[in-house]
Amino acid sequence: MTQTLFNRQQVAALTGLTSRQLSYWRKTGLVTPNSYTEGGHARYSFTDLVALRAAKRLLEAKVSLQRIRKCLQSLTGFLPHANRPLAELSLVVTGDVVLVFHGERAFDALSGQEWVFPIAELVREVEQLQQQQPQQAELFPVAMEQAEEYA
Amino acid sequence: MTQTLFNRQQVAALTGLTSRQLSYWRKTGLVTPNSYTEGGHARYSFTDLVALRAAKRLLEAKVSLQRIRKCLQSLTGFLPHANRPLAELSLVVTGDVVLVFHGERAFDALSGQEWVFPIAELVREVEQLQQQQPQQAELFPVAMEQAEEYA
DNA sequence: AATGGACAAGTTTTACAATTGTTGTCCTTT
DNA sequence: AAAGGACAACAATTGTAAAACTTGTCCATT
Numbered sequence: 001m002t003q004t005l006f007n008r009q010q011v012a013a014l015t016g017l018t019s020r021q022l023s024y025w026r027k028t029g030l031v032t033p034n035s036y037t038e039g040g041h042a043r044y045s046f047t048d049l050v051a052l053r054a055a056k057r058l059l060e061a062k063v064s065l066q067r068i069r070k071c072l073q074s075l076t077g078f079l080p081h082a083n084r085p086l087a088e089l090s091l092v093v094t095g096d097v098v099l100v101f102h103g104e105r106a107f108d109a110l111s112g113q114e115w116v117f118p119i120a121e122l123v124r125e126v127e128q129l130q131q132q133q134p135q136q137a138e139l140f141p142v143a144m145e146q147a148e149e150y151a
Numbered sequence: 152m153t154q155t156l157f158n159r160q161q162v163a164a165l166t167g168l169t170s171r172q173l174s175y176w177r178k179t180g181l182v183t184p185n186s187y188t189e190g191g192h193a194r195y196s197f198t199d200l201v202a203l204r205a206a207k208r209l210l211e212a213k214v215s216l217q218r219i220r221k222c223l224q225s226l227t228g229f230l231p232h233a234n235r236p237l238a239e240l241s242l243v244v245t246g247d248v249v250l251v252f253h254g255e256r257a258f259d260a261l262s263g264q265e266w267v268f269p270i271a272e273l274v275r276e277v278e279q280l281q282q283q284q285p286q287q288a289e290l291f292p293v294a295m296e297q298a299e300e301y302a
Numbered sequence: 303a304a305t306g307g308a309c310a311a312g313t314t315t316t317a318c319a320a321t322t323g324t325t326g327t328c329c330t331t332t
Numbered sequence: 333a334a335a336g337g338a339c340a341a342c343a344a345t346t347g348t349a350a351a352a353c354t355t356g357t358c359c360a361t362t
Contacts, residue, residue: 024355028353040362057273064314087274123201126200170335174335191334192334193334215323218345
């Protein structure tokens with residue numbers, strides 16, 4: 001199967017990354033090229049480009065390479081199906097965290113801790129609690145005490 | 152206008168918070184009661200209960216009171232319309248951050264930094280970049296180099 | 303022309319101590 | 333009953349120095 005591959009210059013032009021960065025990222029395993037020429041020159045696939053762009057944007061969002069690597073590492077644990085998280089997943093990023101959206105859920109890419117938390121639910125929750133406590137409501141006559149204040 | 156108000160015991164029963172916590176949160180301004188009796192006793196409104204529950208859930212999600220307070224403080228800056236963020240906004244929480252969803256956007260409750268960042272966009276982005284660089288594609292004949300590798 | 307190595311400036315993380323915050327318990331006051 | 337104050341144990345934040353990481357530049361190699 002023939003696949004379009006990109007050389008150093010093309011990748012640099014398409015992603016805005018420097019050779020030095022590509023070199024370092026390759027060396028540290030952050031984004032490795034699809035393949036190498038016989039001469040040992042890197043060749044990046046289209047998917048590689050997407051991963052590179054993703055990493056670059058994370059970097060621009062003040063996420064350090066170190067953190068990106070850790071996130072990728074833990075993501076392979078949480079989502080074994082994602083072969084290339086950087087090229088596949090939907091992420092929300094602030095300088096401090098990388099949040100992964102996966103279906104209806106959101107969780108921290110680093111810790112895996114999940115917490116989606118719509119306040120609207122709390123309103124219903126409190127309403128229910130209120131109804132589950134009818135005795136309480138009788139034991140402590142709120143109406144009277146209110147009268148005390150608003151009379 | 153008559154409003155249902157809740158006393159200490161009721162609030163404790165409905166929220167699962169201790170008197171001590173209510174006292175401290177009141178003192179530090181995290182969640183203050185709707186009003187006080189003439190005797191100086193706190194009376195919480197329904198909205199207060201929702202705010203208390205929200206704060207409690209943030210706490211359970213390992214967000215410290217200190218952080219919650221800071222978030223509330225900066226939220227009043229970012230979203231002046233939200234009088235009671237804890238009772239109104241949709242939040243996504245991990246131990247380290249509080250993310251606020253406001254319409255289509257998501258941003259860090261603390262820094263206000265906004266970053267929603269779907270990878271799918273990057274794919275289109277790279278495709279476009281690719282098409283904007285036709286000269287490059289000609290200058291560096293990928294097909295030939297590929298032949299070198301896959302022949 | 304592209305890669306790898308070595309050096310250096312700047313940045314990020316880590317580790318740890320000092321400080322500050324949170325909550326329980328007990329006691330006094332209203 | 334509820335609130336407030338004082339004390340103590342535990343938790344979180346801050347500050348900071350040491351270590352590790354990133355990236356540019358220059359040079360040698362292929």
